[in-house]
Amino acid sequence: MFFFYNLLFYLLHPFLLIFLKFRVMIGKEDKERYIEKIGYTKCVSPGVIWFHVASLGEIKSIHPIIKFYQNKNLEILITSVTLSSYEYFKNNLEDKNTYHQYAPIDSPIIISKFLKLWKPRLAIFVESEIWPNMIMQASRNCKLILLNCRISKKSFRRWKLIKKVFKKILNKFDVILAQGEVSSKYLEYFEVKNIKQIGNIKFINSKKKDPNLIKINSNNNNKWAAMSVHLKEFDKIIKAHIELKKIKKKITTFIIPRHLNKVDEMIKIVNKHNISYQEISKNYVVGDLDGVVILDKYGLADDIFNQINIVFMGGSLIDRGGQNPIEPLRYNCKILSGKFIDNFTEIYQDLIDKKLVTIVQNNDELVSKLIEFFNQRFITTDNQPKIVFKSFSDEIFDKTIKFLNNYIH
Numbered sequence: 001m002f003f004f005y006n007l008l009f010y011l012l013h014p015f016l017l018i019f020l021k022f023r024v025m026i027g028k029e030d031k032e033r034y035i036e037k038i039g040y041t042k043c044v045s046p047g048v049i050w051f052h053v054a055s056l057g058e059i060k061s062i063h064p065i066i067k068f069y070q071n072k073n074l075e076i077l078i079t080s081v082t083l084s085s086y087e088y089f090k091n092n093l094e095d096k097n098t099y100h101q102y103a104p105i106d107s108p109i110i111i112s113k114f115l116k117l118w119k120p121r122l123a124i125f126v127e128s129e130i131w132p133n134m135i136m137q138a139s140r141n142c143k144l145i146l147l148n149c150r151i152s153k154k155s156f157r158r159w160k161l162i163k164k165v166f167k168k169i170l171n172k173f174d175v176i177l178a179q180g181e182v183s184s185k186y187l188e189y190f191e192v193k194n195i196k197q198i199g200n201i202k203f204i205n206s207k208k209k210d211p212n213l214i215k216i217n218s219n220n221n222n223k224w225a226a227m228s229v230h231l232k233e234f235d236k237i238i239k240a241h242i243e244l245k246k247i248k249k250k251i252t253t254f255i256i257p258r259h260l261n262k263v264d265e266m267i268k269i270v271n272k273h274n275i276s277y278q279e280i281s282k283n284y285v286v287g288d289l290d291g292v293v294i295l296d297k298y299g300l301a302d303d304i305f306n307q308i309n310i311v312f313m314g315g316s317l318i319d320r321g322g323q324n325p326i327e328p329l330r331y332n333c334k335i336l337s338g339k340f341i342d343n344f345t346e347i348y349q350d351l352i353d354k355k356l357v358t359i360v361q362n363n364d365e366l367v368s369k370l371i372e373f374f375n376q377r378f379i380t381t382d383n384q385p386k387i388v389f390k391s392f393s394d395e396i397f398d399k400t401i402k403f404l405n406n407y408i409h
Helices: 002-025 034-038 056-061 063-070 083-092 108-118 132-138 153-170 181-189 231-247 260-272 301-305 326-330 342-353 363-376 384-404
Strands: 049-052 076-080 098-102 122-126 143-149 175-178 195-197 223-229 252-257 277-279 291-294 310-313 334-337 357-359
Touching (some): 002 034, 034 098, 056 083, 063 076, 076 083, 083 098, 108 132, 132 153, 153 342, 175 181, 181 195, 181 342, 223 301, 231 252, 231 260, 252 260, 260 277, 310 363, 342 357
Parallel strands (some): 049 122, 076 098, 175 195, 223 310, 252 291, 277 291, 310 334, 334 357
């Protein structure tokens, strides 16, 4: 299997630069730094602690850990795949002793070049970043940790088709820190030797952002937000809004779309039901609107969470695996989700156990729970969710740092 995997890369190697240039043309790669993906870099500091992440969610999850080790003046390399993850690094983690490089393509030639340049003394891969050449070659010269390992049901079904391959790759890690029981059981199937559980690092608190654009000037208590809403579930959210209107005189529903290119279609659905709406990019001040507010720009969700205290997590009324509820929880929000949460099973289980999340089975239950929360007048001065969450978060952070300190000297 490895032979054919590497053979493919050897055959494709002459065309990788052309492929990356094409991705630059369509806005998928950094036009100044895309060459890093084939192993070149302008800045090298051998002997770093290397963290490898996929994208924005993973770099956010290691933010508090990186900050802790930056204060120890350690030299750190972070590799990531996406443009958004680099933007986050640049705005939040850039430091004189912390470097960022776009992750090299998993070609044996490119990985060899990358490792010879950086010579990491410890490699920490985050969540489910399993790249055979990167792992196999790095394991020859440094300790390897898989931090916050998450294996979804879907991934497990694929991986077990080539059990021997994944058994060999996963056992190259000196230790794997699993997110929870589900991932641990999946790892046991692959006969992984060293599995530990210390908690999900996505629960660790990083600094909250104060709202800077959206201002909600409304005395209406019947406000809620639906986050990461897919187009196919938008009808259900609008139906919930209509049902709520039958019980409460005025309802303001904030929609944070999963995909901004679907906003126009969402507006058509809103118009079809004769519901008033506001596109946030046209007016950042929300008054006493009886209708729907659509966030048609990225990066504004925190502004909503800091001012609205009831949030429904999208992708969960339809079978899209749900959405991570950590971000609104940091703002003391009351969280609702549908039953389709396969992508975040372990996170939700922890939160349900601590009564920080409510699961609804269908639209009727969603409406019923929203009415219940409206009637409770759940306001941000009720700090119980925040207190429970912070205590849980601090415990996981302490355990994670204590464990990593065994490897980071």
